[in-house]
Ligand SMILES: NC(=O)C1=CN([C@@H]2O[C@H](COP(=O)(O)OP(=O)(O)OC[C@H]3O[C@@H](n4cnc5c(N)ncnc54)[C@H](OP(=O)(O)O)[C@@H]3O)[C@@H](O)[C@H]2O)C=CC1
């Protein structure tokens with residue numbers, strides 16, 4: 001079978017470079033395009049060289065329509081505006097769209113879901129096996145405890161991260177809310193500051209720390225009367241996010257149109 005032809009969006013970014021490296025080591029996958037923002041100083045540079053590899057002959061371009069003429073998928077770890085701009089082109093070209101970008105709004109998600117009757121999209125705030133297993137555990141624990149256990153989600157990331165709470169924190173919050181059978185939107189507490197009043201029973205709280213080079217730490221704390229359960233994941237390198245994304249692309253190749261998550265890719269739906 002021919003290699004799956006992948007376009008890396010945000011190829012000059014932290015995740016883009018990790019993806020180019022991981023794809024170069026993955027049998028059955030090849031980088032055929034590298035997308036960057038219009039006006040980027042990196043346009044025309046070689047994607048392999050940017051990723052610390054020998055030149056691969058794939059030059060960074062801002063023209064997704066042109067790049068996608070001969071491609072099977074786009075790996076998108078960019079910014080929300082770029083991802084949303086890519087959605088229509090990816091669907092029109094029949095590309096599998098792997099979306100790792102975080103900070104997506106409810107209306108962004110509606111745009112993404114609007115194409116999934118005709119396109120294959122895999123979206124997740126975290127592509128790692130560990131975090132998706134953690135989410136399954138969080139759902140199970142939340143279902144086992146009543147509201148006398150307060151759920152708090154704490155995340156820490158590097159100082160360059162531009163969105164908060166992290167996509168992973170929301171993914172874990174959704175898992176806790178699903179376990180409890182509540183809607184996260186009406187049961188969350190974010191950005192506490194000043195005279196907040198006492199904690200509202202049943203809320204799922206979020207706190208974000210930023211500093212240094214932390215790849216991504218997440219803890220879900222179930223704080224009950226006289227005891228506390230803490231479930232933690234620490235990412236040590238971006239490589240495993242990229243590996244998860246490439247696994248998702250290979251899994252999605254030839255799937256019927258639909259909206260999928262890493263739960264589907266990793267077979268965790270019944271966990
Ligand atoms: N789901 C997951 O498992 C993971 C998700 N992420 C998410 O991925 C995203 C990217 O993270 P990270 O790589 O650290 O961020 P970076 O800022 O390092 O990379 C983003 C890249 O996207 C580029 N970009 C901006 N606009 C466009 C555009 N219109 N077209 C193409 N490229 C564009 C940026 O270029 P420029 O710098 O010129 O603006 C930059 O090179 C974030 O939302 C992050 O939260 C990260 C890790 C794992």
Ligand SMILES: O=C(O)C1=N[C@H](C(=O)O)C[C@H](O)C1
Nearest residue numbers: 102125161166167168215216
């Ligand atoms: O921006 C990052 O770096 C990361 N973003 C994702 C998130 O928002 O959860 C995933 C990971 O934690 C790294």
